[in-house]
Amino acid sequence: MKRVGIIPNFTKDKNLDLTKKIIQWIEQHDGEVLLQKIDAEKIHRKDLAYKADEIYAYADFIIVLGGDGTLLGVSRRVGKNETPILGVNLGHLGFLTEVEIGDIYQALENIMADHYALEKRMMLEVAVFNNNKLVKTFFALNDVVITKGAFARIINLKTFIDNNYLDTYPADGLIISSPTGSTAYSLSAGGPIVDPKNSLLIITPICPHRLNARSVIISDREKIRVEIEDRKNDILLTIDGQEGYKLQDEDDIVVKKAEFSANFIRVNHRTFYDVLRNKLAERTVLHKDNV
Incomplete structure:
Protein backbone atom coordinates (compact mmCIF):
# COMPACT_ATOMS: atom_id res chain seq x y z
CA MET A 1 0.00 0.00 0.00
CA ALA A 117 11.77 7.97 -12.64
CA LEU A 118 13.01 10.47 -10.08
CA GLU A 119 14.73 13.67 -11.14
CA LYS A 120 16.86 15.27 -8.45
CA ARG A 121 16.98 19.06 -8.30
CA MET A 122 19.63 20.95 -6.37
CA MET A 123 18.37 23.07 -3.45
CA LEU A 124 20.01 26.17 -1.98
CA GLU A 125 20.75 26.78 1.70
CA VAL A 126 20.67 30.44 2.74
CA ALA A 127 22.12 31.62 6.04
CA VAL A 128 21.86 35.13 7.47
CA PHE A 129 24.64 36.10 9.87
CA ASN A 130 24.82 39.16 12.10
CA ASN A 131 28.24 39.94 13.60
CA ASN A 132 29.28 36.36 12.68
CA LYS A 133 26.31 34.83 14.54
CA LEU A 134 23.74 32.75 12.64
CA VAL A 135 20.31 34.38 12.97
CA LYS A 136 18.20 32.77 10.24
CA THR A 137 18.31 29.87 7.77
CA PHE A 138 16.21 29.37 4.64
CA PHE A 139 16.08 26.85 1.81
CA ALA A 140 15.23 27.61 -1.81
CA LEU A 141 14.63 25.65 -4.98
CA ASN A 142 14.76 28.51 -7.47
CA ASP A 143 16.66 31.48 -6.12
CA VAL A 144 17.70 33.83 -3.37
CA VAL A 145 17.32 37.53 -4.15
CA ILE A 146 18.77 40.53 -2.33
CA THR A 147 16.97 43.72 -3.37
CA LYS A 148 16.65 47.32 -2.32
CA GLY A 149 13.34 48.63 -1.02
CA ALA A 150 10.94 50.61 -3.17
CA PHE A 151 12.41 53.98 -2.21
CA ALA A 152 15.99 52.94 -1.45
CA ARG A 153 19.02 54.04 -3.41
CA ILE A 154 21.30 51.77 -5.42
CA ILE A 155 22.97 49.25 -3.12
CA ASN A 156 26.57 48.04 -3.24
CA LEU A 157 26.87 44.28 -2.84
CA LYS A 158 30.36 43.08 -1.97
CA THR A 159 30.50 39.46 -3.11
CA PHE A 160 32.92 36.66 -2.20
CA ILE A 161 33.32 33.11 -3.48
CA ASP A 162 34.49 31.14 -0.46
CA ASN A 163 37.08 33.57 0.92
CA ASN A 164 37.96 35.03 -2.47
CA TYR A 165 36.71 38.51 -3.31
CA LEU A 166 34.73 38.47 -6.58
CA ASP A 167 33.34 41.97 -7.10
CA THR A 168 31.23 44.74 -5.61
CA TYR A 169 28.05 45.21 -7.61
CA PRO A 170 26.39 48.65 -7.61
CA ALA A 171 22.88 47.49 -8.54
CA ASP A 172 19.22 47.22 -7.64
CA GLY A 173 20.00 43.80 -6.25
CA LEU A 174 21.58 40.39 -6.73
CA ILE A 175 20.08 37.01 -7.70
CA ILE A 176 21.74 33.79 -6.58
CA SER A 177 20.10 31.00 -8.50
CA SER A 178 20.12 27.23 -8.75
CA PRO A 179 19.97 25.59 -12.21
CA THR A 180 16.22 25.11 -11.71
CA GLY A 181 15.88 28.84 -11.08
CA SER A 182 17.92 29.78 -14.14
CA THR A 183 14.70 30.06 -16.17
CA ALA A 184 12.98 32.26 -13.57
CA TYR A 185 14.03 35.71 -12.28
CA SER A 186 17.67 35.14 -13.24
CA LEU A 187 16.72 34.73 -16.90
CA SER A 188 14.70 37.97 -16.82
CA ALA A 189 17.77 39.75 -15.44
CA GLY A 190 19.97 38.47 -18.28
CA GLY A 191 21.30 35.29 -16.68
CA PRO A 192 22.09 32.07 -18.59
CA ILE A 193 19.75 29.12 -19.14
CA VAL A 194 21.09 26.00 -17.42
CA ASP A 195 19.86 22.40 -17.65
CA PRO A 196 18.51 21.67 -14.12
CA LYS A 197 20.23 18.29 -14.02
CA ASN A 198 23.46 20.21 -13.43
CA SER A 199 24.62 21.22 -9.97
CA LEU A 200 26.02 24.76 -9.77
CA LEU A 201 25.21 28.29 -8.62
CA ILE A 202 24.53 31.37 -10.75
CA ILE A 203 25.17 34.96 -9.62
CA THR A 204 23.26 37.61 -11.60
CA PRO A 205 23.15 41.34 -10.74
CA ILE A 206 19.82 43.16 -11.15
CA CYS A 207 20.07 46.36 -13.22
CA PRO A 208 23.79 46.80 -12.49
CA HIS A 209 25.12 50.34 -12.77
CA ARG A 210 28.23 49.18 -14.57
CA LEU A 211 28.50 47.90 -18.14
CA ASN A 212 30.95 45.09 -17.36
CA ALA A 213 28.81 43.46 -14.63
CA ARG A 214 27.78 40.02 -15.90
CA SER A 215 26.43 36.74 -14.57
CA VAL A 216 28.93 34.36 -13.02
CA ILE A 217 28.58 30.57 -12.73
CA ILE A 218 30.41 28.76 -9.94
CA SER A 219 30.85 25.21 -8.68
CA ASP A 220 28.39 23.64 -6.24
CA ARG A 221 31.36 23.00 -3.95
CA GLU A 222 31.78 26.74 -3.38
CA LYS A 223 29.72 29.10 -1.28
CA ILE A 224 28.77 32.72 -1.86
CA ARG A 225 28.97 35.42 0.78
CA VAL A 226 27.41 38.83 0.24
CA GLU A 227 28.17 41.87 2.37
CA ILE A 228 25.89 44.87 1.94
CA GLU A 229 27.91 48.05 2.15
CA ASP A 230 24.87 50.37 2.38
CA ARG A 231 23.77 49.31 5.84
CA LYS A 232 21.18 52.03 6.35
CA ASN A 233 19.25 51.19 3.19
CA ASP A 234 15.93 49.34 3.16
CA ILE A 235 17.03 45.89 1.91
CA LEU A 236 15.01 42.69 1.53
CA LEU A 237 16.00 39.04 1.20
CA THR A 238 13.50 37.02 -0.86
CA ILE A 239 13.33 33.22 -1.08
CA ASP A 240 11.83 31.76 -4.28
CA GLY A 241 9.82 34.97 -4.61
CA GLN A 242 7.56 33.67 -1.81
CA GLU A 243 9.26 34.34 1.52
CA GLY A 244 10.59 37.73 2.54
CA TYR A 245 13.03 38.74 5.28
CA LYS A 246 14.06 42.32 6.05
CA LEU A 247 17.81 42.51 6.49
CA GLN A 248 19.24 44.36 9.47
CA ASP A 249 22.42 46.36 9.88
CA GLU A 250 25.51 44.12 9.98
CA ASP A 251 23.70 41.21 8.29
CA ASP A 252 25.70 39.12 5.81
CA ILE A 253 24.20 36.45 3.54
CA VAL A 254 25.85 33.09 2.80
CA VAL A 255 24.44 30.82 0.09
CA LYS A 256 25.57 27.29 -0.73
CA LYS A 257 24.26 23.99 -2.07
CA ALA A 258 21.91 22.33 0.43
CA GLU A 259 22.70 18.86 1.73
CA PHE A 260 19.42 17.52 0.32
CA SER A 261 17.63 17.68 -3.02
CA ALA A 262 14.09 18.05 -4.32
CA ASN A 263 12.87 14.85 -5.99
CA PHE A 264 10.41 15.27 -8.86
CA ILE A 265 8.51 12.29 -10.23
CA ARG A 266 8.79 11.91 -14.00
Whole structure:
Protein backbone atom coordinates (compact mmCIF):
# COMPACT_ATOMS: atom_id res chain seq x y z
CA MET A 1 0.00 0.00 0.00
CA LYS A 2 1.29 3.43 -0.97
CA ARG A 3 0.73 6.43 1.26
CA VAL A 4 -0.03 9.47 -0.85
CA GLY A 5 0.04 13.05 0.40
CA ILE A 6 -2.10 15.53 -1.51
CA ILE A 7 -1.58 19.30 -1.44
CA PRO A 8 -4.72 20.88 -2.98
CA ASN A 9 -5.06 24.33 -4.48
CA PHE A 10 -8.09 26.25 -3.19
CA THR A 11 -7.73 28.91 -5.89
CA LYS A 12 -7.63 26.59 -8.91
CA ASP A 13 -9.72 23.76 -7.43
CA LYS A 14 -12.21 25.92 -5.54
CA ASN A 15 -14.62 23.24 -4.34
CA LEU A 16 -11.85 20.63 -4.23
CA ASP A 17 -13.83 18.50 -6.68
CA LEU A 18 -10.66 17.35 -8.42
CA THR A 19 -9.02 16.62 -5.08
CA LYS A 20 -11.98 14.45 -4.03
CA LYS A 21 -11.85 12.50 -7.32
CA ILE A 22 -8.14 11.83 -6.86
CA ILE A 23 -8.72 10.68 -3.28
CA GLN A 24 -11.46 8.30 -4.47
CA TRP A 25 -9.19 6.90 -7.18
CA ILE A 26 -6.30 6.32 -4.76
CA GLU A 27 -8.51 4.59 -2.20
CA GLN A 28 -10.05 2.39 -4.89
CA HIS A 29 -6.52 1.32 -5.82
CA ASP A 30 -5.57 0.33 -2.26
CA GLY A 31 -3.72 3.53 -1.47
CA GLU A 32 -3.87 5.62 1.69
CA VAL A 33 -4.35 9.40 1.46
CA LEU A 34 -2.79 11.98 3.78
CA LEU A 35 -4.19 15.52 3.92
CA GLN A 36 -3.41 18.54 6.03
CA LYS A 37 -6.03 19.11 8.72
CA ILE A 38 -7.62 22.17 7.09
CA ASP A 39 -7.96 20.33 3.76
CA ALA A 40 -9.43 17.19 5.38
CA GLU A 41 -12.02 19.26 7.26
CA LYS A 42 -13.08 21.09 4.11
CA ILE A 43 -14.10 17.82 2.41
CA HIS A 44 -15.42 16.24 5.64
CA ARG A 45 -12.71 13.58 5.79
CA LYS A 46 -11.15 14.12 9.21
CA ASP A 47 -9.92 10.51 9.04
CA LEU A 48 -7.32 11.68 6.50
CA ALA A 49 -6.03 14.59 8.62
CA TYR A 50 -2.33 14.83 9.49
CA LYS A 51 0.08 17.53 10.51
CA ALA A 52 2.03 18.98 7.59
CA ASP A 53 5.39 17.66 8.80
CA GLU A 54 3.83 14.18 9.22
CA ILE A 55 2.71 14.18 5.59
CA TYR A 56 6.19 15.07 4.37
CA ALA A 57 7.76 12.40 6.57
CA TYR A 58 5.27 9.53 6.12
CA ALA A 59 4.07 9.80 2.51
CA ASP A 60 5.63 7.64 -0.20
CA PHE A 61 5.03 10.51 -2.59
CA ILE A 62 3.15 13.81 -2.67
CA ILE A 63 0.74 15.10 -5.32
CA VAL A 64 0.88 18.88 -5.68
CA LEU A 65 -2.10 20.43 -7.46
CA GLY A 66 -1.56 23.88 -8.93
CA GLY A 67 1.40 25.28 -10.79
CA ASP A 68 5.10 25.99 -10.42
CA GLY A 69 4.52 28.42 -7.53
CA THR A 70 2.68 25.82 -5.45
CA LEU A 71 5.35 23.25 -6.21
CA LEU A 72 8.11 25.64 -5.13
CA GLY A 73 6.56 26.07 -1.70
CA VAL A 74 6.07 22.33 -1.20
CA SER A 75 9.66 21.60 -2.27
CA ARG A 76 10.96 23.83 0.50
CA ARG A 77 8.67 22.32 3.12
CA VAL A 78 9.48 18.73 2.16
CA GLY A 79 13.13 19.59 2.81
CA LYS A 80 15.34 16.90 4.30
CA ASN A 81 12.67 14.21 3.90
CA GLU A 82 13.28 14.34 0.13
CA THR A 83 9.78 12.89 -0.42
CA PRO A 84 9.10 12.48 -4.17
CA ILE A 85 6.73 15.09 -5.63
CA LEU A 86 4.33 14.82 -8.57
CA GLY A 87 3.35 18.24 -9.90
CA VAL A 88 -0.09 18.42 -11.56
CA ASN A 89 -0.59 21.51 -13.69
CA LEU A 90 -3.87 23.37 -13.13
CA GLY A 91 -2.79 26.51 -14.96
CA HIS A 92 -0.38 27.44 -17.75
CA LEU A 93 2.41 25.08 -18.74
CA GLY A 94 5.28 25.51 -16.32
CA PHE A 95 8.84 24.30 -16.04
CA LEU A 96 8.27 22.15 -12.95
CA THR A 97 4.85 20.48 -13.09
CA GLU A 98 4.87 17.06 -14.78
CA VAL A 99 1.32 16.19 -15.86
CA GLU A 100 -1.87 17.87 -17.03
CA ILE A 101 -5.26 17.23 -15.42
CA GLY A 102 -6.32 14.81 -18.15
CA ASP A 103 -3.24 12.65 -17.61
CA ILE A 104 -3.35 12.42 -13.81
CA TYR A 105 -4.90 8.94 -13.51
CA GLN A 106 -2.58 7.34 -16.05
CA ALA A 107 0.33 8.91 -14.18
CA LEU A 108 -0.96 7.52 -10.89
CA GLU A 109 -1.29 4.05 -12.39
CA ASN A 110 2.36 4.19 -13.42
CA ILE A 111 3.48 5.43 -10.02
CA MET A 112 1.47 2.82 -8.12
CA ALA A 113 3.17 0.18 -10.28
CA ASP A 114 6.59 1.80 -9.66
CA HIS A 115 6.93 2.75 -13.32
CA TYR A 116 8.46 6.17 -12.96
CA ALA A 117 11.77 7.97 -12.64
CA LEU A 118 13.01 10.47 -10.08
CA GLU A 119 14.73 13.67 -11.14
CA LYS A 120 16.86 15.27 -8.45
CA ARG A 121 16.98 19.06 -8.30
CA MET A 122 19.63 20.95 -6.37
CA MET A 123 18.37 23.07 -3.45
CA LEU A 124 20.01 26.17 -1.98
CA GLU A 125 20.75 26.78 1.70
CA VAL A 126 20.67 30.44 2.74
CA ALA A 127 22.12 31.62 6.04
CA VAL A 128 21.86 35.13 7.47
CA PHE A 129 24.64 36.10 9.87
CA ASN A 130 24.82 39.16 12.10
CA ASN A 131 28.24 39.94 13.60
CA ASN A 132 29.28 36.36 12.68
CA LYS A 133 26.31 34.83 14.54
CA LEU A 134 23.74 32.75 12.64
CA VAL A 135 20.31 34.38 12.97
CA LYS A 136 18.20 32.77 10.24
CA THR A 137 18.31 29.87 7.77
CA PHE A 138 16.21 29.37 4.64
CA PHE A 139 16.08 26.85 1.81
CA ALA A 140 15.23 27.61 -1.81
CA LEU A 141 14.63 25.65 -4.98
CA ASN A 142 14.76 28.51 -7.47
CA ASP A 143 16.66 31.48 -6.12
CA VAL A 144 17.70 33.83 -3.37
CA VAL A 145 17.32 37.53 -4.15
CA ILE A 146 18.77 40.53 -2.33
CA THR A 147 16.97 43.72 -3.37
CA LYS A 148 16.65 47.32 -2.32
CA GLY A 149 13.34 48.63 -1.02
CA ALA A 150 10.94 50.61 -3.17
CA PHE A 151 12.41 53.98 -2.21
CA ALA A 152 15.99 52.94 -1.45
CA ARG A 153 19.02 54.04 -3.41
CA ILE A 154 21.30 51.77 -5.42
CA ILE A 155 22.97 49.25 -3.12
CA ASN A 156 26.57 48.04 -3.24
CA LEU A 157 26.87 44.28 -2.84
CA LYS A 158 30.36 43.08 -1.97
CA THR A 159 30.50 39.46 -3.11
CA PHE A 160 32.92 36.66 -2.20
CA ILE A 161 33.32 33.11 -3.48
CA ASP A 162 34.49 31.14 -0.46
CA ASN A 163 37.08 33.57 0.92
CA ASN A 164 37.96 35.03 -2.47
CA TYR A 165 36.71 38.51 -3.31
CA LEU A 166 34.73 38.47 -6.58
CA ASP A 167 33.34 41.97 -7.10
CA THR A 168 31.23 44.74 -5.61
CA TYR A 169 28.05 45.21 -7.61
CA PRO A 170 26.39 48.65 -7.61
CA ALA A 171 22.88 47.49 -8.54
CA ASP A 172 19.22 47.22 -7.64
CA GLY A 173 20.00 43.80 -6.25
CA LEU A 174 21.58 40.39 -6.73
CA ILE A 175 20.08 37.01 -7.70
CA ILE A 176 21.74 33.79 -6.58
CA SER A 177 20.10 31.00 -8.50
CA SER A 178 20.12 27.23 -8.75
CA PRO A 179 19.97 25.59 -12.21
CA THR A 180 16.22 25.11 -11.71
CA GLY A 181 15.88 28.84 -11.08
CA SER A 182 17.92 29.78 -14.14
CA THR A 183 14.70 30.06 -16.17
CA ALA A 184 12.98 32.26 -13.57
CA TYR A 185 14.03 35.71 -12.28
CA SER A 186 17.67 35.14 -13.24
CA LEU A 187 16.72 34.73 -16.90
CA SER A 188 14.70 37.97 -16.82
CA ALA A 189 17.77 39.75 -15.44
CA GLY A 190 19.97 38.47 -18.28
CA GLY A 191 21.30 35.29 -16.68
CA PRO A 192 22.09 32.07 -18.59
CA ILE A 193 19.75 29.12 -19.14
CA VAL A 194 21.09 26.00 -17.42
CA ASP A 195 19.86 22.40 -17.65
CA PRO A 196 18.51 21.67 -14.12
CA LYS A 197 20.23 18.29 -14.02
CA ASN A 198 23.46 20.21 -13.43
CA SER A 199 24.62 21.22 -9.97
CA LEU A 200 26.02 24.76 -9.77
CA LEU A 201 25.21 28.29 -8.62
CA ILE A 202 24.53 31.37 -10.75
CA ILE A 203 25.17 34.96 -9.62
CA THR A 204 23.26 37.61 -11.60
CA PRO A 205 23.15 41.34 -10.74
CA ILE A 206 19.82 43.16 -11.15
CA CYS A 207 20.07 46.36 -13.22
CA PRO A 208 23.79 46.80 -12.49
CA HIS A 209 25.12 50.34 -12.77
CA ARG A 210 28.23 49.18 -14.57
CA LEU A 211 28.50 47.90 -18.14
CA ASN A 212 30.95 45.09 -17.36
CA ALA A 213 28.81 43.46 -14.63
CA ARG A 214 27.78 40.02 -15.90
CA SER A 215 26.43 36.74 -14.57
CA VAL A 216 28.93 34.36 -13.02
CA ILE A 217 28.58 30.57 -12.73
CA ILE A 218 30.41 28.76 -9.94
CA SER A 219 30.85 25.21 -8.68
CA ASP A 220 28.39 23.64 -6.24
CA ARG A 221 31.36 23.00 -3.95
CA GLU A 222 31.78 26.74 -3.38
CA LYS A 223 29.72 29.10 -1.28
CA ILE A 224 28.77 32.72 -1.86
CA ARG A 225 28.97 35.42 0.78
CA VAL A 226 27.41 38.83 0.24
CA GLU A 227 28.17 41.87 2.37
CA ILE A 228 25.89 44.87 1.94
CA GLU A 229 27.91 48.05 2.15
CA ASP A 230 24.87 50.37 2.38
CA ARG A 231 23.77 49.31 5.84
CA LYS A 232 21.18 52.03 6.35
CA ASN A 233 19.25 51.19 3.19
CA ASP A 234 15.93 49.34 3.16
CA ILE A 235 17.03 45.89 1.91
CA LEU A 236 15.01 42.69 1.53
CA LEU A 237 16.00 39.04 1.20
CA THR A 238 13.50 37.02 -0.86
CA ILE A 239 13.33 33.22 -1.08
CA ASP A 240 11.83 31.76 -4.28
CA GLY A 241 9.82 34.97 -4.61
CA GLN A 242 7.56 33.67 -1.81
CA GLU A 243 9.26 34.34 1.52
CA GLY A 244 10.59 37.73 2.54
CA TYR A 245 13.03 38.74 5.28
CA LYS A 246 14.06 42.32 6.05
CA LEU A 247 17.81 42.51 6.49
CA GLN A 248 19.24 44.36 9.47
CA ASP A 249 22.42 46.36 9.88
CA GLU A 250 25.51 44.12 9.98
CA ASP A 251 23.70 41.21 8.29
CA ASP A 252 25.70 39.12 5.81
CA ILE A 253 24.20 36.45 3.54
CA VAL A 254 25.85 33.09 2.80
CA VAL A 255 24.44 30.82 0.09
CA LYS A 256 25.57 27.29 -0.73
CA LYS A 257 24.26 23.99 -2.07
CA ALA A 258 21.91 22.33 0.43
CA GLU A 259 22.70 18.86 1.73
CA PHE A 260 19.42 17.52 0.32
CA SER A 261 17.63 17.68 -3.02
CA ALA A 262 14.09 18.05 -4.32
CA ASN A 263 12.87 14.85 -5.99
CA PHE A 264 10.41 15.27 -8.86
CA ILE A 265 8.51 12.29 -10.23
CA ARG A 266 8.79 11.91 -14.00
CA VAL A 267 6.35 9.72 -15.94
CA ASN A 268 6.57 11.48 -19.30
CA HIS A 269 9.35 11.41 -21.86
CA ARG A 270 9.32 15.21 -22.08
CA THR A 271 12.79 16.66 -21.63
CA PHE A 272 13.85 20.00 -20.20
CA TYR A 273 14.66 21.13 -23.73
CA ASP A 274 11.14 20.25 -24.93
CA VAL A 275 9.67 22.40 -22.17
CA LEU A 276 12.19 25.17 -22.83
CA ARG A 277 11.40 25.25 -26.53
CA ASN A 278 7.65 25.44 -25.85
CA LYS A 279 8.03 28.15 -23.21
CA LEU A 280 10.28 30.29 -25.39
CA ALA A 281 7.81 29.94 -28.27
CA GLU A 282 5.01 30.95 -25.89
CA ARG A 283 6.93 34.05 -24.80
CA THR A 284 7.58 34.97 -28.45
CA VAL A 285 3.86 34.80 -29.23
CA LEU A 286 3.03 36.94 -26.19
CA HIS A 287 5.64 39.51 -27.23
CA LYS A 288 4.23 39.71 -30.79
CA ASP A 289 0.70 40.12 -29.43
CA ASN A 290 1.84 43.06 -27.30
CA VAL A 291 3.71 44.86 -30.06
